[in-house]
Amino acid sequence: MQESHKQSEDSNINTSVLSVPTPVPASENAVSCPHHKHTPRTPEATHQLQNRLNRMIGQLNGIKKMLDDNRYCGDILTQIAAVESALQSFGYIILQDHLETCVVEEIQNGNTEILEEAIDLIKKLK
Template identity: 55%
Template sequence: MTEGSVEKGVERRACPHCGELKHTPRSPGLKASVARRINRAVGQLNGIRAMVEEDRYCGDVLTQLAAVESAVKAISREVMRDHLETCVVERIQAGDTEVTDEVMDLFKKFM
């Protein structure tokens, strides 16, 4: 697999230093929390699909869409916190201060 390749719809990025694919072990607690939140968001999206198919009031559909967007942002914040507390700290401790550029790019995506 090459840098920027896609596997099952998910982009996998190679490390700019060694060329190997990045891998991040995550705690069972984080995995469970993220999975639970994603499942809830998927359920909400399925409910919204049904609302649209049933011609429900636009305001109600938009309210539910806002709730899903908020839920996805909460997932992003949880993963970002874990990234900062693990990957970023480890890379800075190893002397790789270029990680700050990556963090700034990530922040730009969420602002």
């Protein structure tokens, strides 16, 4: 697992970035999301996604503390930008997972209507 760390000079809030392993293809372990709205993931992938969420929760708690401590607005805004970036990255990982598993499987099964859903999801993350 690769990890890189960026840390604001004015804060102890960590904005680590993790690479998430490729999810288990839907056809190998469970039914894909278009049929039952379920996407199987390896325990490692789930754990890494949960770590990302926990990190963002920690960042949000750090922003709350900064606000309670009357920290400089610029420092708070820097941390807000870091959380937004982390959430955007998280969304892209989930989208990639969806495209590589659910969408591919549905296209292979002849369901091209899944492309419309995929396009709508991409627009939502924009």
